[in-house]
Amino acid sequence: MAFGIPSSTRRLLYIRDLLYELVVRDIKLRYKRSLLGIGWSLLNPLTELLVYSFVFGRVIPQEIPNFVVFLFIGILSWNWFQAAIMAATNSIVGNRDLIKRPGFPSPVLPIISVASNFIHFIIALPILFVLMYIEGVPLTETALLIPLIIVLQFTFTLGVAYFVATFHVTFRDTEYLVGIFLRLLLFVSGIFFSVEGVREEIWLINANPILHIINAYRFGFMNTEIPLLGNAMMWTAIASIILLVFGYITFQRTSYRYIEEL
Amino acid sequence: MDNSIVVKNLGKKFRKYNQARPHTLQEAIVRGFKGMRASESFWALKNVSFSIREGNMVGVIGHNGAGKSTLLRLVGDLGKPDEGSIKTNGRIGALLSLGAGFHPELTGRENIYINGVISGLLRKQVHKQFDSIVEFAELEEFIDNPLHTYSSGMAMRLGFSIATHIQPDILLIDEVLAVGDLAFQQKCLDRIIDFKRKHCTILLVSHDTHFVAQHCDSAVWLDKGQIRNLGPAAEVVDQYVEAMQEKVAVYKNGSSQNKAKSNSQIAVAEYDEQSDKNSHNSENTLNDENDLKTNSDSIETGSATQAAEKLVEEAFADGEASLDDKATAPEDNELPKTSDTVEDNE
Known part of the structure; x- marks a missing residue:
């Protein structure tokens, strides 16, 4: 009963199909039985834009050119990261029935969390272009960097995802800890105000890869000058790769335990 | 003919955790990380050795807690043996946890694709087998309705039907023969025997000693994690x-x-x-x-x-x-x- 396809090729094809089916399942489920359906992918970042632009545009005005575009880039990137990490935390515990099937590759589960939230990022991207058009921000050749930045954010997010998923199997309050940690991170990632002013005083802010990733998107979309961006990107890339490798190894090592303990 | 499954000196230790083992980090910190380690362990399987030839059907019998399901799971690579080794030759399919990944909000059609891929098929293979899956499950009229409108029997039938369409080289079955009404149960049994005819190696855990004696080539009798006896099915069952x-x-x-x-x-x-x-x-x-x-x-x-x-x-x-x-x-x-x-x- 062979399939006539070399087994390693088949395995790759299989992982691709599995990712496809499970990501589509995630997305379908999110919008089943909702009035607006896929519209929520657009409405969510738009309402956030409204709130933040009111608070940081009117109540505590920022001196940032094209603030709406600046803000929306931050919101999009941050939402992807946050939603992916929240979903990944529960990706093992919430999918026991899948983990307990012979041959099911459990490392795909955190990938699915990151990938399906990436789809929402993509869906909301046209709004950004509309905002850029309204604000008169032209796309320049720096936009060519954007796919690379997306790959970088994917790598970093997945690295974190493997760790939180592993940790949540042992400690079920990881979810709350992750929530608290994310809220903290939200304020030091330069989403609705620029943290450039304090970066030199508080060096720890520089250790936040999300800050650099969001800055890079802004460079890509708006061609704004950001000091030392190249350097920051290099370190972020190295850190992300190391994180992903370690995260994956930790995940793999403990995955036999999950199967037995879940 | 080659051996499909070779189990050598298999041993599996299960850890017993303290009842008060912390479940949250908060608890763990309050208690200073005490009680995190397993307090004791016992051997769920010990010194289990056997091999199964390609195309043979082997029943695993024994009382509850004898280690039958543990054995089956280890053969399916769900868990690591603490001793010995298991070698399997070919693609493993399983009639365990039928309907994994089923979601009540999705239609039967959507669920077939998801569950089919989860069970190890490529999408195009699911596509090719789709009609046959629906037909076997006898759900032609309802296939585009959401799963929550199905009765539990219908959902089980769908799960079983998908599971039997994956064409594995080795099939693991854990006491799932009681699906649906009598007619469908007979259909399931026929299907399993059909697998055997197609030279699929089958390892089956069952309390149905009749079935084991009648259809299996040989049987393994597990007792407290050890092999009490193995040999021709009818003898061991007797x-x-x-x-x-x-x-x-x-x-x-x-x-x-x-x-x-x-x-x-x-x-x-x-x-x-x-x-x-x-x-x-x-x-x-x-x-x-x-x-x-x-x-x-x-x-x-x-x-x-x-x-x-x-x-x-x-x-x-x-x-x-x-x-x-x-x-x-x-x-x-x-x-x-x-x-x-x-x-x-x-």
């Missing part, structure tokens, strides 16, 4: 049934002893309390010739009583679960029912 009947007999004998107010020790007394609750009708014996005769002689004879006690204890430890369903295997007695314990759910 021995197993005989041993079980002895236990049933002793079990019943135990309760009549209680009525005779024997001077048994605590173990027997406790046991009798239990059995009194469960089986007042101990006179309605299953098998009279196997029932030990209870008369005052055997109770007064010291050695006979001791022997009987020993048997009763054993029966209590092993045979109980098969006598009344709510009883648990002995290893489970001290374990909490939460997910942090590794146990052999059967």
